[in-house]
Amino acid sequence: MFPCGHGAVIVLLLFCQIVGLMLFLRGFFQLKKAIHGRATNKDLPPEPSSKGTGHPLPPKFERVVIMLIDALRADFVFSEQSKMPFTQEMIRRNKSFR
Numbered sequence: 001m002f003p004c005g006h007g008a009v010i011v012l013l014l015f016c017q018i019v020g021l022m023l024f025l026r027g028f029f030q031l032k033k034a035i036h037g038r039a040t041n042k043d044l045p046p047e048p049s050s051k052g053t054g055h056p057l058p059p060k061f062e063r064v065v066i067m068l069i070d071a072l073r074a075d076f077v078f079s080e081q082s083k084m085p086f087t088q089e090m091i092r093r094n095k096s097f098r
Helices: 006-028 074-078 085-092
Strands: none
Touching: 074 085
């Protein structure tokens, strides 16, 4: 079946396996480029509970609501018999996604 013998086929398959693993690891664990320069502790904003000098970073939003529902079917939300009136109202007002 194999003219060059089983040993050569196994070596070839092992080589292909190693090359494939190396390609996968290079793509999956990419190296990040270093950023030159150094930051010091003085560059950081103070902790909210500390009485340090400087000003804390301003908030980007007044509040954030994260709602994660795994495997939510559309008929649970959009049907008239839905038990999710708040979610339906947010969708109607176009405030569910921004």
